Amino acid sequence: MVKIAPSLLAADLLNLQKDIEDVEESGAHWLHIDVMDGHFVPNITFGADYVKAIKNFTSLTCDVHLMIKQPEKYIPSFAQSGADIITVHYEAVTHLHRVVQMIKDHGAKAGVAINPATNVESLRYILEEVDLVLVMSVNPGFGGQKFITNSIEKIRHLKSIMPDKRGVEIQVDGGVNGDIAKKLIHAGATSLVAGSHIFNNKDRKKAIKSLQN
Numbered sequence: 001m002v003k004i005a006p007s008l009l010a011a012d013l014l015n016l017q018k019d020i021e022d023v024e025e026s027g028a029h030w031l032h033i034d035v036m037d038g039h040f041v042p043n044i045t046f047g048a049d050y051v052k053a054i055k056n057f058t059s060l061t062c063d064v065h066l067m068i069k070q071p072e073k074y075i076p077s078f079a080q081s082g083a084d085i086i087t088v089h090y091e092a093v094t095h096l097h098r099v100v101q102m103i104k105d106h107g108a109k110a111g112v113a114i115n116p117a118t119n120v121e122s123l124r125y126i127l128e129e130v131d132l133v134l135v136m137s138v139n140p141g142f143g144g145q146k147f148i149t150n151s152i153e154k155i156r157h158l159k160s161i162m163p164d165k166r167g168v169e170i171q172v173d174g175g176v177n178g179d180i181a182k183k184l185i186h187a188g189a190t191s192l193v194a195g196s197h198i199f200n201n202k203d204r205k206k207a208i209k210s211l212q213n
């Protein structure tokens with residue numbers, strides 16, 4: 001079954017604990033934590049302490065999406081804070097193979113994300129090493145943006161070059177709602193990130209369910 005990862009970027013900062021409990025009880029599988037540095041993307045969000053506080057509180061998998069330059073500087077602290085999955089951007093890294101090994105050496109699962117204009121073929125020679133590929137379906141930096149339609153074709157393409165039997169997660173992030181989810185799952189997505197669709201909806205259970213059907 002597809003794993004639903006609510007993006008805490010859209011949660012109520014002043015009621016974070018309540019929002020996390022709510023999505024946990026509503027059937028979410030992972031918590032998606034967007035880390036932004038104001039350099040790789042034009043926005044600044046949370047650091048490793050935020051992950052630590054959440055990890056102490058929840059039993060859900062902490063899925064940390066690093067939208068930062070030189071992520072290798074911060075991988076040890078995010079891993080020590082309890083990040084279960086650490087995803088770095090292909091566009092933010094020079095030695096991707098080395099950085100992926102570093103994440104795994106620190107005991108986390110390794111993910112690689114690509115921006116909307118990056119070809120999935122760029123990942124062909126790292127697919128044997130990663131646990132997750134994240135296809136961004138908006139330009140990273142903000143929640144609440146419109147889904148970029150050709151991401152569906154990218155998922156299909158990615159699935160076609162995925163090594164057999166490795167069970168690499170194919171994750172999509174940005175502008176995902178119920179109608180789009182169906183197409184993404186059909187194309188091969190195994191994990192869906194959703195911020196606005198879940199947190200802007202009073203009935204989180206219904207919102208999460210609508211992504212799974």
Ligand SMILES: O=C(CO)[C@@H](O)[C@H](O)COP(=O)(O)O
Nearest residue numbers: 140141143144174175195196
């Ligand atoms: O990484 C990002 C944005 O850069 C995402 O995780 C967004 O936070 C998803 O939010 P919605 O598009 O679902 O509102």
Ligand SMILES: [Fe+2]
Nearest residue numbers: 034065173193
């Ligand atoms: Fe994200």
